[in-house]
Amino acid sequence: TQLLEQSPQFLSIQEGENLTVYCNSSSVFSSLQWYRQEPGEGPVLLVTVVTGGEVKKLKRLTFQFGDARKDSSLHITAAQPGDTGLYLCAGAKTSYDKVIFGPGTSLSVIP
């Protein structure tokens, strides 16, 4: 059973379009992280959200943590080819638990 679900699994869009990626769970997490990974490289942290209802912005990326701390979303505005990659959400239920990863969303932005 996947503790963290992500949707969609694959996404291919045109440059300039907007998109949202979702990370959902039936469990409460103390924090969630979003990573982006390019082929052949390790994941790179984009953001950590820790407070229910929290919204963080990173240039064209907007991250939201659900009020109940069970879900999170990543919204990209005006996607660019450089946004192409695998987006992973990850989290731990408590500060002492291991971090688990969602299955990932593979994004392809076509010029």
Add this chain to the structure above:
Amino acid sequence: GAVVSQHPSWVICKSGTSVKIECRSLDFQATTMFWYRQFPKQSLMLMATSNEGSKATYEQGVEKDKFLINHASLTLSTLTVTSAHPEDSSFYICSLPGLAASDTQYFGPGTRLTVL
């Protein structure tokens, strides 16, 4: 954040041979390191937690005799894939934890293993 290196970045080996992958923390000491495996188009799967000075903790379904982990020092952990087979071909990534388990992890660049 922490800087983590892995060596080699890629390796091709024949079936039946053993391959050692190194993970180094370049700027701070780590009593714990994590080893992940990632198949193409899939997420990271935790294989084991490497503990300095003690045995590694393996996740369910991971063969400890096949994937030998040695946390030789506070800056080095090694993963040895013994008697490698084509199904072991994967992307192996190590990471260092942040101050708390829920903090970010600092990932190495990964090692691509191809077993012929």
